Amino acid sequence: MPGTSPDFAARLRSAGLRPTRQRVALARVLFGAGHRHVTAESLHAEVRATRIPVALATVYNALNQFRDAGLLREVVVAPGRSYFDTNTGHHHHFFVENDGELHDFPSDKVTIAGLPAPPKGTHLSRVDVVVRVRR
Amino acid sequence: MPGTSPDFAARLRSAGLRPTRQRVALARVLFGAGHRHVTAESLHAEVRATRIPVALATVYNALNQFRDAGLLREVVVAPGRSYFDTNTGHHHHFFVENDGELHDFPSDKVTIAGLPAPPKGTHLSRVDVVVRVRR
DNA sequence: TTGATCTTTGGAATTATTCTAAAGTGCTTG
């Protein structure tokens, strides 16, 4: 079944990023299967486990670039911790305050009505809904 | 017009906090007029401008205590920066991504429908809506 | 292949926040 395995290099290229060894390795982990939430640290550990040497700074670089290129979305839920979400489509989040866990939920069933107009001189960028829960 | 000026010491006491010189000074700035959004740094600068000596660590302590006591609400919008909001009622936020400005808007006109049930074993704590805008 | 450009890297630097131990203050009791 040729063409089935995702071509990460191509994906990076079309995002305007050179497909370097470490960017491809990072992409493989990030986009290889299902949606993921990662922190720089967790991703760094995961990629190193695949025996490809990557510096933590490179992980930060790549995450920021991927985000800027629209391949990832950054979610800020707690001070001093931000997650990168491979799901860039419309969706929102559950955040479990006790343990910092994050779960997606689709936004297609969710309706938000009655939002005021953006402050003058600004235009809407995105609406983030974070449903905070506790155990 | 006696009794008009808010008694910050009493307010702190009923929140279970000793009304020390610096906590009262912080409360005065925070709750003295209209709702405010502050960071530890900005509040520190403001209070020092009133010629009351306060250490930055004390500002952090107080903000955390005020938040825990329900006098403040913490809003996390960007990695490495959290704001404290003196408005603890139901409301949501505009966040101007360019300059990090934060604006409240009331939630009474806003309806959110179709939220999924919280993950099993958890109960709802709060729903945060952040409307991100750009200039 | 080669050079120009872009990336990676380890470690230092920066930023936001918390911790620590000592000094100071508020509160309760007698």
Added chain:
DNA sequence: CAAGCACTTTAGAATAATTCCAAAGATCAA
């Protein structure tokens, strides 16, 4: 109102997350 104890404040060190840096290494178009 003096005493004592518990709670606070403080300056500076410590920590944690992230960015910066200059040098070494890849990638790519020609």
